[in-house]
Amino acid sequence: MTQRPRTIQIFLPAGDPRGIRVAALTTNIVQVIEVPRPLMSQFLQMPESRQVGVYYLIGDDEEKDRPAVYIGQTGALGKRLNEHDLDPKREFWNRALVAISLTHSLTQTHAMYLEWRGIQQANSAQRYLVENGNAGSKPHTPAWLEADCQEIFDTIRTLVATMGQPVFEPLATRRDVMDGPGGAHLEIATKPDAQVSVRCKGAGVEAVGDYTEEGMVILKGSRARADVAKSMIPMSAGKNRQRLIDIGDLRLDGESYVFQRDVLFGSPSGASDVVLGRSSNGWMEWKDSSGKTLDELKRQKAVATGVLR
Structure with missing residues (x-):
């Protein structure tokens, strides 16, 4: 998706920022309406609820400890969402995002394609557990x-984010493909300056990560130590590591754990702790191909250019 400056307006029908919100690009006919589940009755009274559209049910998968999404399309949004609200098999969600056209120009063909495209992209992004499974046939x-x-x-993608x-x-x-730990091929990002690709190495393990605006992302295929320091077990990093093992994001392979998907950590140290199995300073442990630490690449560079005061 091409990144360019955009202006988005958010309308609060009831004046409550915690209630129903309507987002739209000022130069576009597509709207996304956020409906908290307890306010479903209010949405059913809105004329938009009678339109053709695509919707995203958002919540949490408690077993996997990850956000989850169900993506659907319908010719009558209010009726379909009300069915989901009453369906005991769809208890996970707590809000719905509904995409419609201001000019009523969306057809069932549009909606079916947007549903398929959304499932495909959500599965590719791997941020949310997609309750639909795979995208099926185009x-x-x-x-x-x-x-x-x-x-x-x-447009929907921008508004939903x-x-x-x-x-x-x-x-x-x-992404570009490069050699990862143990000769495996890993895909790593080649984003602009805001994102830096680095590695963290320990005894018998190696991880490839991207330092992004959201934190440190350890890439699928990276390896983490199987054993950990006893002092780390009760710490937040130790608990997070065990959680990743429990939900299957870290899977034992020989004498180390392998990351089964890209995993986001809030800090470089939180990421390196999991990889190395001990307390660590991620700013010093993560290094680029020339041996420069993440501290040199980001923090010291920021100070030198006057970004940090």
Whole structure:
């Protein structure tokens, strides 16, 4: 998706920032409406609830300890969301994001393609557990209509992220393949200066990570020590490591654990602690191919350029 400056307005129908919110690009006909589940009755009274659209049910998968999303489409949004609200099999969600057209120009064909595209992108991004499973087969869509749908999806993607739900945003994007730990091939990001690719090495293990604006992302295929220092077990890093093992993001392979997907950590040290199995200073442990530490690459560079005061 092309990044460019955009203006987004958010309308509060009831004046409550915690209630229903309506987001739209000022130059676009697509709207995304955020509906907290307890306020479903209010949405059913809105004319938008009778439109064709695509929707995203957002919540948490307690077993996997990850945010979850269910993506659907319908010709009558209010009716369909009300069915989900009453369905005991869909208890996980606590808010719905609904995408519609201000000009009522979305058709069922648009909606079916947007549903498929959304499931595909959410699975690719790996931030949320996608309750739908895989994306299934691509619906038959004429080339000209597919182009329209892709533009609509790009707008929805921006608005959904603006609402605080980065369902479609990869943790690390625009990737190139490079050799990873043990000769395995890893995909690492080649994003602009804001993102730095680095490695963390320990006894028999190696991890590749991207330092991003959100934190440190350890890439799928990286390896972490199987044993940990006893002092780390009761600490937050030790508990987080055990959580990753319990939910299957870290899987034992021989004498080390392998990351099964890209995993975001809030800090470089939180990430290196899990990899090395001990307390560590991530700013010093993560290094680029020339041996420069993350501290040199980001913090000292920021001070030198006057970014930090």
